[in-house]
Amino acid sequence: MSGLVDALLIVVAVVVVIARQFRASRIDTGQRWWLLPAVLAVVALREPGLVDTHQRTASVALLTAELFTGLAIGAGWAWTSRMWTEPDGTVWSRSTKASGAVWAVGIGLRVGLFALGAVLGVHQDSSALLLALAATLLVRSGILVRRAHFLRPVAAPAPAYGERMFRSTGKERV
Template sequence: MSGLVNALLIVAVVVVVIVRQFRARPVNTGRRWWLLPAVLAVVALREPAILDAHHRTESALLLGTELLVGLGMGAAWAWTTKIWTEPDGVVWTKSTKASGMVWLGGLLLRVGLFALGAALGVHQDSSALMLGLAILLGVRSGILVWRAQSLHTAPSAGGPARAYRDGMARVTRKEGV
């Protein structure tokens, strides 16, 4: 796939994911939550230019750092997401303001990594960013499914599970499903 197609795919996935996650929506623990991250990872790993042939070490270090950023950002996003159980037993989720800050921080880290790579003269392909996004989405989805399943098995699974810096347990209006 060309770099432009990869970039458009990344932008489309990010927009869809962010818009969906800042709306209250039910968590389906039985669905294939790993499918989108797996597809993104396969598409990214099929690209031969994921590492710069002329700067292998620097390129591998930047890729490793990108994957660590994706791992940390996915975990932080999952733990800053509010998750609760409604009286009908359905587990709901909604990203918080802290989740938005996680996205902003991750974006700034990625811009910094790109600038560092450019300063080192490393050719940076969009497949590294796509692989980082796959890691981010996989970690976030995995943690959210695990949190949702723990609410199903908790004896008092009825109230909202608090997210980081969530001052009050509020019921969020359900939006169109």
């Protein structure tokens, strides 16, 4: 049952993360950008089946490849995201079509790694995928926060005589 719960958690996390990233979202440069990846990593590491005890070398090699794939996807996703600042100083981000391509390639690589493990006869648990997802989110969030520190707010143009003072940015939340 634990494998089913982990698989469900992975699917829900991926769907939520991808759906949120193709909408404009405010970048939180506070101290909690690492919290979701940390929770996912703890959930992944709580299971003892992360490494196959019968084929330890191949299992560790596949896990390492999975983690490097996750790190590369996170970096690619962060660098292909569009970022901008509003006049009030808030930083916003939205994924682009290139970000979607990064995700598609990453999913393809992960399917390939899973198939390679199946051919080699390595028992693969969902915790490896969850750990790689945590690495992806950690790297992406870290790069976005770092990029946000270098962005400067864009000054709002001064209103012309007779023009209303309030300008909607289109990103206000109700």
